[in-house]
Structures are given as structure tokens and as C-alpha cells.
Amino acid sequence: MTxxxxxxxxxxxxxxxxxxxGVDSPRALREIGSVEAWRRIHPAFDCLHSLLSLEAAVRGIPKSQLDELTRQRLRNEARSQ
Incomplete structure (x- = not known):
């Protein structure tokens, strides 16, 4: 994947x-992680759904497959933004 x-x-x-x-490839996204990528594109994408999408993309899964513990961690990250 490129x-x-x-x-x-x-x-x-x-x-x-x-x-x-500055996140120009799947590898770059994996290296910085979903939270840092989300912060970089904030406020253009400031909703929780975009953060969940980024985390799921890093994992290579559909957003609907994120577990509740991960979702809660990301909610906390979004609130602290």
C-alpha cells in the first residue's frame, strides 16, 4: 500500500x-499514530469519528471493529484536545 x-x-x-x-503515506500514519495525525489535521477534522477512522486505518480494520476500550481511550484524547 502506498x-x-x-x-x-x-x-x-x-x-x-x-x-x-505532512502525513503522506500509510507508513507515515502508522509511525506517528492516530492521535498525533488527528491533532495535525485539527480543526478541519475535529470530530471523534475522524479520530476513530484514523485509529482503525492504522490497524487496517473498519472503524466498526474498534473495541470499546480503544474507543474510550480515543474519546479521552479528543476531550483533552
Whole structure:
């Protein structure tokens, strides 16, 4: 995979925002992690759904498959933003 849109949950708009924030590949996204990537694209993508999408993309799974513990951790991260 070389394109961000090859990852689950990453559409063209989110991919453009990531590239604009210096996250230009799936590898770069995995290296910085979902929370840091989300902070970099904030406030253009400031909802919890975008953070969940990024975390699931890092894991290579659909957003619906994130476990509740992960969802709660990410909610806490979003609140502290």
C-alpha cells in the first residue's frame, strides 16, 4: 500500500488533509499514530469519528471493529484536545 486512500476509512478528503499536514503515506500514519495525525489535521477534522477512522486505518480494520476500550481511550484524547 502506498496511498493513504488504500487504507480502510480514509477517503480523499481526509487523505488530502493528512498530506497537507505532512502525513503522506500509510507508513507515515502508522509511525506517528492516530492521535498525533488527528491533532495535525485539527480543526478541519475535529470530530471523534475522524479520530476513530484514523485509529482503525492504522490497524487496517473498519472503524466498526474498534473495541470499546480503544474507543474510550480515543474519546479521552479528543476531550483533552
Amino acid at each position: 496511498d493513504l486512500t488504500d487504507l480502510p476509512n480514509i477517503g480523499p478528503r481526509l487523505a488530502r488533509a493528512l498530506v497537507g499536514a
